[in-house]
Amino acid sequence: MAQNDSNTKDMILSLNSIEVLYDSVLLAIKGVSVEVPRGGMVALLGSNGAGKSTTLKAISGLLKAERGKVSRGEIKFDGKLIGDILPQDRVALGICHVIEGRRVFDHLTPDENLEAAAPISMSRAKIKSEKERMYEYFPRLAERKSAQSGYLSGGEQQMLAIGRALMTQPRLLMLDEPSLGLAPFLVAEIFGIIQRINKEQGLSVLLVEQNAVAALEIVSHGYLIENGRVVMHDTAGALKENSDIQEFYLGGGEGKNFHEIKHYSRRKRWLS
Template identity: 65%
Template sequence: MALLTLNNVEVVYDGVFLAVKGVSIEVPDKGLVALLGANGAGKSTILKSVSGLLAPERGLVTRGQIAFEGTDILALDPPDRVRKGIVHVLEGRRVFEHLTPGENLLAATSMHRDRARVARLIDQMFTFFPRLAERSRAKAGYLSGGEQQMLAIARALMTEPKLLLLDEPSLGLAPFLVDEIFDIISRINAEQGVAVLLVEQNALAALDVVQSAYLLEQGRIVMSGSAEVLRSNPDIQEAYLGGGVQTDYHAVKHYRRRKRWLA
């Protein structure tokens, strides 16, 4: 059964710009799914349509349905979507830099009334992310990029979500930290049973951990399938994985790259 379903969703900004065009995707219960594509393809917009964060950017779902656990959630505001089990880690981490890691975690617990439960969750996050425990007295603004990303994910997990929306978790990180972050994402999915919808430009890293993926271009889904199917596709290899046959497009005056996405 699908935990999250988007059916023919369209998103418009400022009542004019059509950013997402008839997108349909599914995230299975306890599944791990990636949205791949270049900058401006509409990946982050899809996540915001699920979490309800389009309005501050003057965006609106104008068509289609977004269902979570079989219930349409388009009428729900963001806090109600969090209470249902959807949490969104935005691009750029956005931790509270003047607070310590523990205080950042505590800031995400307004939905929990039981103090003992909150304390257990914080201890669990420090166990899951030992580097945060080591830096527990430091202000979050002094943490490294990788540590801030861990804190952003840990803060999201404090809401005990069923679905974790992750937007570019590898952005700006060194390769060894990218590996560590993706290992953490895999552990969250496997050990806690949290479904993950992952937006990522680093297709090579994403396809190593997800079960399935969707490729977006200019607001449309142009290819979908298992991670192995996408990894072996020659166009994916050429455009996103650094492989395939290289063509000198500048030598061709009116060349328009042939697409084989749907072949």
């Protein structure tokens, strides 16, 4: 396989045909290759159960908690192989994964949620200023910083989950379905903030979404994953124009059979 070195250098993350096994038998993803350029924003699109979340868990190492493991392929972060590194050490390297379903610490206040995520080595003054930065991004959280997080609204919890992840000082932020169950205006607000942080801080973002309409508005590239494989990879603009994508993921297009999308897995394999 021809690895183009000049090409991989400006990639903060590259997955090279990885396979994931659950419980040593169930093959959840079958040779996924994805690249995220430094400072870029990339989306993984696809339907339920396609393998998008599993791909993120392989990158963050959280597979371990679900008895899954990467059985083949390699994951490079910042040019370094990270397959054997513990999840907490990957966070220290600069990868943070906002897991699906928000999962804020219900019985802690938003303020404590943010504090829990600050690296151990971070000084008290820095923690304070970082928390202020999060409250500036998400003013709603500042209003409720002493409430019990379990009682925040869904949108506030998603903001808290993102703020909490940002406290770990990531260089790559991975978001799993941040728009799930949120009103469109909240999705726009949250995506707006992510875009702003991406521009201002150069934070690289890997976004998993079923809401392809919203996702393709903010990312530069997208990968379409079906049945544990990448079946399409293109710029956001081209994906938006693509008639199959329009039909199956953007809710437009007209009368095509779902089976026809499979020819992309042969025609448009990312690796070849």
